[in-house]
Amino acid sequence: MSIQIIGVIGAGQMGQGIAQVMACAGYQVQLVDSSASALDKAFVSIRHSIDKLTSRGVLDAGNDYIASIQCSTELTSLASADLVIEAATESEKIKIAIFQELATVCQDSTLFASNTSSLSITRLAASIPNPERMIGMHFMNPVPLMKLVEIIDGLQTADTTRDAVMEVAKNAGKIAIAVKDRAGFVLNRILLPMINEGIFVFEEGCASAEQIDQIMMLGAGHPIGPLALADLIGLDTCLSIMDVLHTQFGDSKYRAAPLLRQMVDAGQLGKKGGQGFYQYGN
């Protein structure tokens, strides 16, 4: 099918990145968030990111990419979308409510993709009348810079749905890799337990946050340390992923570090909130 209009739900760090790369790939983008202030912030940050990439010569200075992005707080604005990519908060309850409303708002032919980090695509798909049009499209953070997109079929996803989103990912300059619908897929099943272990090591006082990050960068060749990465991902998202891994696999090796849960309870969500393992001047 021909995809021209892409809806993006959630204007947080992932949604704004997805909206940006889709606009730069030539799609019309409708960005929706329940929070008007999140939309305002997203617009400023997309403009800043596009300006930066244009000044580096990555994007064409003669193209007004931002003009392709419309913002709204209403899901009804997605009525004519060909594909909707959901990037709202990592909660099955929130995502199912969104997809159920979308199923009543969008055309029967509209494809639905979730950018979930860990939740079952099969379960999300089962919440709407025609699950064959639902798929996982897991972008990496920061979206404009990271090449990978994991593509996850639910049990009932149609081949035509997968082909269409693979094409969109390719047009957006990404490398799409299809993986199985298992909790955390591939990337987060490996990455999050490593980050969680970093938090245990910190909690036990084995080393400072800076030392832990330096050790993993200098000793394991990682481009960013696990605690700085946890802050970048968002500690609430990290905790949700660990809880999904723990529940789905029933293995105690996936239990979240108590400090991670405490920091989320205290509202310390990492870079996006200004305070995590490090402090940020947002």
Ligand SMILES: NC(=O)c1ccc[n+]([C@@H]2O[C@H](COP(=O)([O-])OP(=O)(O)OC[C@H]3O[C@@H](n4cnc5c(N)ncnc54)[C@H](O)[C@@H]3O)[C@@H](O)[C@H]2O)c1
């Ligand atoms: N942060 C990462 O590194 C990362 C990487 C890959 C995937 N993801 C996934 O992407 C999704 C979003 O993560 P994020 O880091 O952008 O989160 P975020 O907290 O930065 O943003 C989430 C946004 O969703 C909005 N939202 C919540 N409920 C909504 C609703 N019912 N309707 C419309 N908007 C709603 C919030 O207002 C917020 O602006 C999650 O599923 C997460 O697991 C995150």
